[in-house]
Amino acid sequence: MISIKNLHKHFGSLHVLKDVSAHVSEQEVVVIIGPSGSGKSTLLRCINYLEEPTGGEIVVDGIPLSGEANINKVREEVGMVFQRFNLFPHMSVLDNITLAPMQVRKMPKGEAQAVARDLLAKVGLADKAQAYPEQLSGGQQQRVAIARALAMRPKVMLFDEPTSALDPEMIKEVLDVMKALAEEGMTMVVVTHEMGFAREVGDRVIFMDEGRIVEEGAPEEIFANAREERTQAFLSKIL
Amino acid sequence: MNFDIDLVVRSLPLLLLGAGVTIQITVLSVGFGLLIGMFVGMARLSTRRLLKFLAAVYVDFIRGTPLLVQIFIIYFALPMILGQRIDPFVAAITACSINSGAYVAEIFRGGIQSIDKGQMEAGRSLGMTWAQTMRFIILPQAFKRIIPPLGNEFIAMLKDSSLVSVIGFEELTRRGQLIIARTYGSFEIWMTVAVIYLIMTFAIARLVDYLERRYKIDDKH
Numbered sequence: 001m002i003s004i005k006n007l008h009k010h011f012g013s014l015h016v017l018k019d020v021s022a023h024v025s026e027q028e029v030v031v032i033i034g035p036s037g038s039g040k041s042t043l044l045r046c047i048n049y050l051e052e053p054t055g056g057e058i059v060v061d062g063i064p065l066s067g068e069a070n071i072n073k074v075r076e077e078v079g080m081v082f083q084r085f086n087l088f089p090h091m092s093v094l095d096n097i098t099l100a101p102m103q104v105r106k107m108p109k110g111e112a113q114a115v116a117r118d119l120l121a122k123v124g125l126a127d128k129a130q131a132y133p134e135q136l137s138g139g140q141q142q143r144v145a146i147a148r149a150l151a152m153r154p155k156v157m158l159f160d161e162p163t164s165a166l167d168p169e170m171i172k173e174v175l176d177v178m179k180a181l182a183e184e185g186m187t188m189v190v191v192t193h194e195m196g197f198a199r200e201v202g203d204r205v206i207f208m209d210e211g212r213i214v215e216e217g218a219p220e221e222i223f224a225n226a227r228e229e230r231t232q233a234f235l236s237k238i239l
Numbered sequence: 240m241n242f243d244i245d246l247v248v249r250s251l252p253l254l255l256l257g258a259g260v261t262i263q264i265t266v267l268s269v270g271f272g273l274l275i276g277m278f279v280g281m282a283r284l285s286t287r288r289l290l291k292f293l294a295a296v297y298v299d300f301i302r303g304t305p306l307l308v309q310i311f312i313i314y315f316a317l318p319m320i321l322g323q324r325i326d327p328f329v330a331a332i333t334a335c336s337i338n339s340g341a342y343v344a345e346i347f348r349g350g351i352q353s354i355d356k357g358q359m360e361a362g363r364s365l366g367m368t369w370a371q372t373m374r375f376i377i378l379p380q381a382f383k384r385i386i387p388p389l390g391n392e393f394i395a396m397l398k399d400s401s402l403v404s405v406i407g408f409e410e411l412t413r414r415g416q417l418i419i420a421r422t423y424g425s426f427e428i429w430m431t432v433a434v435i436y437l438i439m440t441f442a443i444a445r446l447v448d449y450l451e452r453r454y455k456i457d458d459k460h
Contacts, residue, residue: 050360076366086361090380099375100365152365 001026001061001156001187002047008055009042016042018211020056024156029188031198031219034208035234040191043208044158047189048078061155076104079149083161085141087133087148093120094129097148105152112151119147123177139170143177150181157181159190195239199223207231246424247431254428257414258435264410265397268335269343272396273389275336276343281373283348294344301341307402310334314406331403331410339396346388350381383454390447394440401436411435 002024009017016039024030032040045051047058049071058065060074088096097116101107107115120126123143133141142162149157159178163171175197182188182201192198198205199219206216207226215228223239226232282294301309314330325333354377362372404413415432419425 048364050364072366072368075364078364080361080364082357082361084357086355086357088358088361088376088380090383100362100367103371103375104366149365 001028002189003059004043004047004056005058006056007043007046007053007058009039009046009051010054016211017046017053020211020213022206022213022216024187024189026187027185029182029186029190029201029203030206031202031204032189032191032206032208033193033195033198033234034214038208039211040208041160044160044189044191047156047158048075048080050080076152077155079152079154079157081142081145081149081157081159081162083164085133085138085145085165087141087145089133091132092129093125093131093133093136093144096133096144097151100148101151115151116147119150120144122150122180123147124173137170138166139173142166142170142174146174146177146181156187156189159188159192161191161193163192163194193238195223195235207234209234243424243427246422246427250418250422250424250428250431253414253418254411254431254435257409257411258439260408261397261400261410261412262439264331264335264400264403264408265393267332268339268400269389269393269396271332271336272339272343272392275340276345276347277378279340279344280347280351283344284351298341298344301338302345306334306338306399307405309338310402310406313337327403327406327408330406331400331408335396335400335403338399339392342392342395343389346385346392347381349388350385351377353384354380386451386454387447390443390450393447394443397439397443398436 002022004020004022007017007020008015020039020043022030022043032043034040042051046053047060049065053065061077063070063074063077065071065074087093088099091099094113094116097119098107098109098112101112101115102109117126117129120129123146125140125143125147128136128140128144133144136144146157146162162178163174166174171194175194178188178190178197179201190197190202202219204216205219205222207214207222207228207230209230215222215226215231222231223235226235279294279297282290283298285291285294310330313334314325314327318324358376358380359369359372362376363369367375400410401412403410404416407413409417411432415428419428422428
């Protein structure tokens with residue numbers, strides 16, 4: 001579904017991704033972990049071209065990421081959930097969700113609203129359609145953001161530290177929604193510090209440090225007996 | 240010195256007619272200025288170098304030269320190239336619109352830049368184009384924030400529109416001059432003209448306050 005080959009990313013003189021290659025299969029849940037500044041968020045943002053790679057190639061669902069037309073096509077297939085939600089504050093929850101399907105997919109309003117209401121029910125917020133983002137808690141906002149991304153019927157969902165900006169008591173409600181999504185067979189790439197989630201939901205864990213993929217493998221493998229010293233050092237600090 | 244109230248009363252209808260024309264120039268100029276400014280403001284943030292450069296040249300040229308000179312260029316210099324006289328009304332509106340556009344462009348630029356960049360990323364990540372994201376997400380939010388500076392621009396344009404009197408266009412200031420030429424009532428007429436300007440700018444300031452408060456409440460939701 002996603003294939004990344006020899007990816008490089010420079011921010012000026014800063015080399016944040018160094019020759020990263022990775023593959024994500026259909027229906028797979030890949031969790032990327034690593035210390036902050038390791039390049040994991042940048043890698044995720046390269047997948048839908050919010051960051052422009054300085055070298056290498058990325059192919060998503062058979063579409064190579066090059067040229068404005070292809071980039072928009074890929075973005076239609078790839079949903080993204082941000083750390084800080086990024087809901088549109090001047091629109092109701094319902095309008096947040098229906099905007100892109102109506103503008104990009106040219107879906108009629110009635111249909112878009114029906115889809116939005118289904119998704120809101122799915123994330124447990126059926127009664128919040130007319131609310132504005134500001135009136136919702138962080139956990140609720142993030143669930144709306146997930147519904148908004150799902151409304152485009154993406155083939156892949158990217159999560160960029162989706163629970164890092166949340167109060168502790170709200171983390172579970174978001175992780176539960178993500179877990180349900182994984183169980184339905186959604187292809188997911190998740191950058192997170194929630195090791196419980198990585199262990200329970202992840203099919204594969206990628207550990208990154210200093211712009212490189214240090215180690216990857218099944219969660220039980222990585223968490224129980226990581227081969228690399230750096231992985232062990234990182235895990236011993238957070239587990 | 241005697242203050243000739245009767246002269247003021249007799250002149251008032253003509254002056255108010257002039258004030259109407261002043262409002263007309265201002266509304267049209269700021270209206271066109273808004274359109275120009277919105278696109279130029281976006282162009283200044285474009286990643287296309289040429290577009291960005293041209294927008295910067297326009298803004299710098301207009302803000303770096305007096306409006307009076309711009310009016311002269313449009314009314315006296317341009318006809319030499321076109322080989323045809325320009326109607327004072329068209330010249331006045333054109334000069335003021337182009338002038339206002341440069342100031343409004345900077346206001347829009349600031350407003351757009353004040354919107355969190357996560358908003359653009361969210362729009363783009365949903366597959367919307369840059370233009371769609373601007374139109375539905377960025378501009379509506381930016382517009383609310385720039386109401387106060389746009390109000391200031393409106394007031395500034397209302398006052399600066401007095402400059403088009405130099406090309407004989409009969410707005411409020413020109414009407415005052417013409418009445419004085421007949422009656423020699425300099426003091427009475429200029430004081431009256433000043434008060435009429437003051438009433439108009441005051442009214443706009445109150446309107447802007449009202450809009451600002453309304454949208455602040457709207458923002459809270």
